[in-house]
Amino acid sequence: MRALVVLVVLVLPRFAFAGDWCMDNEQQSTMAKALAKVANGSRELEHIDSASDFWCIVHGPMKGEKDPTDVEQAKRMASITDACSKIIPAHDKKKIAEAEKEERFMWLVTQCTKHLVENGVPAIGEHDLFADATAGKFTWHDPAPYLTAAGSGDPRARLFVLDQFRTAIAAVGTKKLRGWQQEAWENHRLAAIAALEKVATAEDLPFLDQVIAATPDKGRKEKKILAAAKQAREVAQSRPAGSPPTK
Numbered sequence: 001m002r003a004l005v006v007l008v009v010l011v012l013p014r015f016a017f018a019g020d021w022c023m024d025n026e027q028q029s030t031m032a033k034a035l036a037k038v039a040n041g042s043r044e045l046e047h048i049d050s051a052s053d054f055w056c057i058v059h060g061p062m063k064g065e066k067d068p069t070d071v072e073q074a075k076r077m078a079s080i081t082d083a084c085s086k087i088i089p090a091h092d093k094k095k096i097a098e099a100e101k102e103e104r105f106m107w108l109v110t111q112c113t114k115h116l117v118e119n120g121v122p123a124i125g126e127h128d129l130f131a132d133a134t135a136g137k138f139t140w141h142d143p144a145p146y147l148t149a150a151g152s153g154d155p156r157a158r159l160f161v162l163d164q165f166r167t168a169i170a171a172v173g174t175k176k177l178r179g180w181q182q183e184a185w186e187n188h189r190l191a192a193i194a195a196l197e198k199v200a201t202a203e204d205l206p207f208l209d210q211v212i213a214a215t216p217d218k219g220r221k222e223k224k225i226l227a228a229a230k231q232a233r234e235v236a237q238s239r240p241a242g243s244p245p246t247k
Helices: 025-039 045-051 054-059 070-093 099-118 129-133 146-150 157-172 180-199 202-213 220-237
Strands: 015-017 020-022
Touching: 020 054, 025 045, 025 054, 025 070, 045 099, 054 070, 070 099, 099 129, 099 146, 129 146, 146 157, 146 180, 157 180, 157 202, 180 202, 180 220, 202 220
Parallel strands: none
Antiparallel strands: 015 020
């Protein structure tokens, strides 16, 4: 009997990055429209769920399935900022009575908070978005939102980044990290150092020197961390103490 061969073809989305994806322009457009509808008052579950995929809204393909240009991405980012600047105050004034819908809407609010803070909007009126975005307990393997804080332009960002990074370094101490632990700590340090490049000042040079001294000049990832730390130090050295964070 002739063998029956079944071929299964998997079609992966073109636009994929770090776990995010966007199938096509239709999906990107649907999500962008959903966000606009929620900003204008819609509380339909379909719109709420579709609106929170900011990665697709920003990076999804244009008509003709072309990659979005830098100009187009900037416009999309601005549209998210505008929408979120309406969504959060509206939610502050009136929560959704239906528990499940409110819970799913809160995910959108959380995404909006992160977007606004990391794009230089640390507060809306009396609502302290920076405090919301930086609240929580963080660990060396579940790091603080360093880059979100660093992008805020808020004067609290520098100390937040420094304090959280120091705490993580102390927690790791002399632990022998292996496998996922080692990778998690490498990624943690890269994020913290990238944030320090934005917020550290000349006052923080001794700490950056400690980070540099503690980073071995061997191995691809460690060399990358070392180079990033030296770059952050160079930038910090040119930034006088008391300087505001770079957005």
